[in-house]
Amino acid sequence: MRKDSLRKQLMVWLLPLYAVAATAACTLTYFMYGSMVSHFMDHQLQSFADSHAGSSSSIPTLKPLSAHNVTRKGDMVVQIWDRNHRLVASSFPELALERQSKPGFSDVTIGDSRWRVYTMQSPDRTVQSAQSLKFRRFLVKSQALQAGLPVALMIPLSGIFLWFGMRPAIRRLELISQAAAKQDEHRLSDLPAEHAPSEIRPLVLAVNTLLARLRIAFSAQQRFVQDAAHELRTPITAMSLQLENLKSRMPDAAAAEQLAQLEGGLARTKRLVEQLLRLARQESPRLADPPSAIQLDGLLKSSIADFMPLADRRSIDLGYAADIDAIVHANEDELRSLIHNLLDNALRYTPAGGIVDVTLHRDTGVAMVEIADNGPGIPPELLPRVCDRFFRIEGAETEGSGLGLAIARNAAERNRIGLELSNRLDGSGLIARLRFETATVLAQSPPRSPAAAPEETSPADELAAETQPPS
Numbered sequence: 001m002r003k004d005s006l007r008k009q010l011m012v013w014l015l016p017l018y019a020v021a022a023t024a025a026c027t028l029t030y031f032m033y034g035s036m037v038s039h040f041m042d043h044q045l046q047s048f049a050d051s052h053a054g055s056s057s058s059i060p061t062l063k064p065l066s067a068h069n070v071t072r073k074g075d076m077v078v079q080i081w082d083r084n085h086r087l088v089a090s091s092f093p094e095l096a097l098e099r100q101s102k103p104g105f106s107d108v109t110i111g112d113s114r115w116r117v118y119t120m121q122s123p124d125r126t127v128q129s130a131q132s133l134k135f136r137r138f139l140v141k142s143q144a145l146q147a148g149l150p151v152a153l154m155i156p157l158s159g160i161f162l163w164f165g166m167r168p169a170i171r172r173l174e175l176i177s178q179a180a181a182k183q184d185e186h187r188l189s190d191l192p193a194e195h196a197p198s199e200i201r202p203l204v205l206a207v208n209t210l211l212a213r214l215r216i217a218f219s220a221q222q223r224f225v226q227d228a229a230h231e232l233r234t235p236i237t238a239m240s241l242q243l244e245n246l247k248s249r250m251p252d253a254a255a256a257e258q259l260a261q262l263e264g265g266l267a268r269t270k271r272l273v274e275q276l277l278r279l280a281r282q283e284s285p286r287l288a289d290p291p292s293a294i295q296l297d298g299l300l301k302s303s304i305a306d307f308m309p310l311a312d313r314r315s316i317d318l319g320y321a322a323d324i325d326a327i328v329h330a331n332e333d334e335l336r337s338l339i340h341n342l343l344d345n346a347l348r349y350t351p352a353g354g355i356v357d358v359t360l361h362r363d364t365g366v367a368m369v370e371i372a373d374n375g376p377g378i379p380p381e382l383l384p385r386v387c388d389r390f391f392r393i394e395g396a397e398t399e400g401s402g403l404g405l406a407i408a409r410n411a412a413e414r415n416r417i418g419l420e421l422s423n424r425l426d427g428s429g430l431i432a433r434l435r436f437e438t439a440t441v442l443a444q445s446p447p448r449s450p451a452a453a454p455e456e457t458s459p460a461d462e463l464a465a466e467t468q469p470p471s
Contacts, residue, residue, distance in 0.1 A: 014162070015159060022152040030143075033140055033144065041116070042116070045076060045130075045131060049078070049118050060089065062080075065092045070132060074132065074139070077090070079097060080125055080128075085099060085126070099119075099128065100117060106119070108130075113134060114133040115132060115133060116132075117129070172197060173200065176196055176200075179192055180207075183211070190208040190212075191207055193205055239266055243259065243263055290331075291415070292329065292330075292332055295327060299332075299339065300360060303336060304358060307340075311347060316352070318347070321357070321359050322360035322361070323361045324442055326360070328436050328438070328440075330415040334415055335417075338408050338411040338415075338434070341405065342408055342432045343356070344404055345408075346430070349373060349375035349376060354374045355373070356372070357370075357371075366435055366437055370433050372429060375430060377423040378421065386405055386421060387406055417436060420432070
């Protein structure tokens with residue numbers, strides 16, 4: 001049980017309180033009942049002695065008592081002495097109790113036992129009645145324990161009641177906690193206030209108000225990014241078209257080199273806008289397309305075919321090997337975006353003439369895709385941050401927007417795919433691993449020819465498509 005548990009705090013306060021109450025009940029009962037028993041028993045001793053006084057001419061016959069009755073049951077012992085102080089009768093001769101010189105009550109110690117004695121003297125005889133004080137103490141203690149026992153029983157009963165009786169309230173709090181744990185920036189919904197206890201409901205309502213403000217803020221941010229990226233596509237495409245027309249009219253080599261740099265800058269800007277649009281679509285509150293069954297081997301071959309022209313231009317050996325095939329259920333567009341961003345990242349950071357290997361295999365019964373390159377890798381202390389938006393490693397020679405891995409991570413999380421980035425053991429590059437826990441693994445990857453690379457579109461075609469009215 002956690003230190004800040006409500007149940008533990010209640011137990012810490014209530015159970016010791018019950019223990020104190022039980023102790024107080026026992027103590028008060030001991031003293032109050034002890035006083036009452038003492039007065040009552042003393043009166044019994046006196047009455048018992050008076051009843052055996054008799055006349056001066058006759059000696060009463062006393063019924064013998066057993067040691068068990070005297071010490072365990074509190075039977076009263078009677079002794080009678082004549083006028084010459086000779087013991088003439090005793091109900092318990094084993095008790096070596098001397099005749100007391102003073103009449104009235106007295107406490108006498110005999111060996112390891114103590115006795116309460118009442119002595120009545122007359123000219124003809126002396127009568128003594130005695131009772132074990134050990135019996136009196138036993139009687140008082142028994143009564144005190146009986147008084148404290150009900151309160152003491154409340155300690156375990158209260159513990160059981162607090163543990164199980166608070167379960168419904170704790171369960172309602174757990175439901176609220178589970179609802180809060182499911183929240184993310186894509187799906188911010190109100191916490192179930194109807195489940196909250198009355199003491200917690202104001203807090204839940206305040207959190208729901210905060211969530212409503214966050215929804216408005218996230219929605220405004222997403223609309224801004226999406227609208228800004230969408231509005232930038234048209235002028236960038238138009239600038240690319242004008243630059244392409246200008247290149248044919250600029251025969252000067254120096255001007256051509258500057259135009260090439262400008263063209264590269266426009267290409268990077270266009271890529272950033274496309275990534276912003278993709279990220280905005282991922283974070284859009286609208287419902288995504290439902291998952292579909294995708295054959296992983298075919299999707300990987302198709303994605304690799306898309307990146308073959310880039311690999312060829314950089315003389316990078318882009319290879320693929322599969323030991324299995326697997327059927328995964330995911331959003332096809334997001335899964336393709338995930339693999340494309342990982343492939344693009346590997347090809348960008350792999351030096352010319354390098355190697356990028358893509359493998360599909362089984363790892364502890366789970367379908368695994370690995371994309372390994374022989375680039376510079378990532379410093380170990382920066383690995384937890386490389387999927388943050390716009391994060392770039394200082395000193396990296398390759399230009400980028402810092403959005404590719406963020407888009408990949410979002411796509412992986414939305415489709416419940418495990419994404420892990422790690423450096424190679426020999427320090428010769430980076431490995432991106434995708435674990436498909438729910439995939440249906442097939443025994444063998446069927447032979448299949450990779451899909452043809454998509455045809456490239458010209459800036460003019462993109463501009464025409466961008467200016468078409470939405471359907």
